[in-house]
Amino acid sequence: MSETAGAWIEQFEALSGLPQPLRDDLVNGSQVVEIPAGTQVFGPGQTADSLLLLLEGTVRVQQRSETGREVFLYRVHAGESCVLTTACMLAFEDYSADGVAETDLRAVAIPRATFDDLVGRSPLFRDFVFKAYSRRIIDLFTLIDHIVFQRMDVRLAARLLELADTDGVVRATHQVLGTELGTAREVVSRTLSEFQRRGWIAQSRGEVRLLANDGLAVLARAGGDR
Structure with a gap:
């Protein structure tokens, strides 16, 4: 050998x-x-x-x-x-x-x-x-x-931060993100729309670009403070 x-x-x-x-x-x-x-x-x-x-x-x-x-x-x-x-x-x-x-x-x-x-x-x-x-x-x-116990917006914020590449881009459809989180695509779409309204993300076909990691991180940490 x-x-x-x-x-x-x-x-x-x-x-x-x-x-x-x-x-x-x-x-x-x-x-x-x-x-x-x-x-x-x-x-x-x-x-x-x-x-x-x-x-x-x-x-x-x-x-x-x-x-x-x-x-x-x-x-x-x-x-x-x-x-x-x-x-x-x-x-x-x-x-x-x-x-x-x-x-x-x-x-x-x-x-x-x-x-x-x-x-x-x-x-x-x-x-x-x-x-x-x-x-x-x-x-x-x-x-x-x-x-079972954590809010969907908290889970989605945490998963976006986890999946983002070095440019802050998550290359995944709403359906894929729904599968990641064990929920329906429509739930992901509604939550992402709210994130976009807050100025945290921008969306395009098959991609989510993170614009305000701090806001997402604060929300994600809220899940660990239960």
Whole structure:
């Protein structure tokens, strides 16, 4: 195994401490893969046969109801793994949600055989898996709390600040923002119109430009002061 082949481990601090024999087994039993933006990484009914550790890019995980409504669950960023994949691999269950590459991805695919072997043999690897799992579970409970108890304008303000690029532009339709927040497009449209009336944003087709981050930030913080 060359040094370059295992260099990706350094992006995961918890894994960089693996003893060399286990580190070699992890690298030799895994594969670095590249996935184009827009690709469905996994979908409902599919078998979870590899754990992906993201090196570059983001994966959006969402669930679709029987009526066709989509609800955003979470994003997986570089340096993270997908909690749904972890849960499915541990429980030998099929996926119940969609994972879509929002950007071009570079990731490490750890096949089930390697995953099962290291979970059984290495307390450090097992700790890495379950710590990542528990953090995301907490995030999901926070999401449920926000959907049930937090005002929509507060949630939308926070999400706009989160999604804005370096130029202060959110490239998303009202429908996409509704999916992000688990609400109807019409609710997002009304709330954005109010933000625009206040001078906080400007809207154009498929874009929202942030003009007054301070106003949005004050509103977003109001949700944390309940």
